[in-house]
Amino acid sequence: GFKKMLEVAKKNPNKVKGARNTALLRLMCGQAFRRHGVSSLDLEHVDLDDEKCAWVLLKGSRVDRTRFTLSDEVIDAVKGWLKHRGKKAGPLFPGKGEGGRLCDNAMWGIVSRIGKQCGLKVWCHALRHSGITTALDEMNGDVRAVQRFSGHADLKTLLRYDDNRTDMGGD
Numbered sequence: 001g002f003k004k005m006l007e008v009a010k011k012n013p014n015k016v017k018g019a020r021n022t023a024l025l026r027l028m029c030g031q032a033f034r035r036h037g038v039s040s041l042d043l044e045h046v047d048l049d050d051e052k053c054a055w056v057l058l059k060g061s062r063v064d065r066t067r068f069t070l071s072d073e074v075i076d077a078v079k080g081w082l083k084h085r086g087k088k089a090g091p092l093f094p095g096k097g098e099g100g101r102l103c104d105n106a107m108w109g110i111v112s113r114i115g116k117q118c119g120l121k122v123w124c125h126a127l128r129h130s131g132i133t134t135a136l137d138e139m140n141g142d143v144r145a146v147q148r149f150s151g152h153a154d155l156k157t158l159l160r161y162d163d164n165r166t167d168m169g170g171d
Contacts (some may be wrong), residue, residue: 001115001118001120001122001130002025002029002127002130004118004120005025005114005115005118005120005122006022006025006026008114008117008118009021009022009025009114010022015084016084019077019080019081019083019084020081020084020085020093021110021114022077022080022081023074023077023078023080023081023093024038024093024107024110024111025077025111025114025127026073026074026077026078027054027074027077027078028107028111028124028127028128028131029127029128029130029131029134030071030073030074030077030131031054031068031070031071031074031131032127032128032131032132032135032149032150032151033054033056033068033128034058034059034124034125034128035104035107035108035124035125036057036059036104037056037057037058038056038092038093038107039091039093039101039102039103039104039107040056040057040101041054041056041091041092041093042089042090042091042092043082043087043088043089043090043091043092044089045065045092046070046078046092048070048075048078048079048082051067051069052069052070052075053067053068053069053070054067054068054070055067055068056068056151058151058153059151059153066151068149068151078092081093093107104124107124108123108124111123111124111127128150129161131150132146132149132150132158132161133161135149135150136161143155143158143159146158146161
């Protein structure tokens with residue numbers, strides 16, 4: 001489903017929105033960032049060349065940012081977006097109005113519309129869930145490594161994803 005969503009985003013006749021939406025999808029699924037973490041990013045919070053990372057607000061934090069290394073796919077998508085956005089300081093994903101940023105609700109609408117075009121019912125946290133489940137599969141269930149990847153403070157929360165992935169509830 002995520003691959004279909006990427007294709008729909010890339011094929012958007014509006015190339016600017018297509019690049020933006022591709023970057024949003026990659027950050028929310030490929031990096032498993034929460035929608036608020038993505039909406040709060042400013043250009044200064046990403047380093048795509050030297051450190052290849054982003055400093056993201058985690059759940060419950062309003063000030064302290066955590067450093068996350070970015071995958072090559074995410075870096076390419078964000079660079080593609082920056083070709084349209086430009087290098088001016090401010091929100092990584094500007095919204096309507098001078099100095100505004102794309103809000104959480106606008107991101108929800110973008111994700112759900114792209115999902116609908118693919119015949120899917122999708123919301124932002126479902127992308128995060130998919131990213132975490134994929135990471136658990138790729139890491140052979142190494143919950144500690146995926147905890148660092150996902151930024152979960154409590155391992156118990158992450159274990160719910162692993163239980164859903166392996167369907168161990170009956171055991």
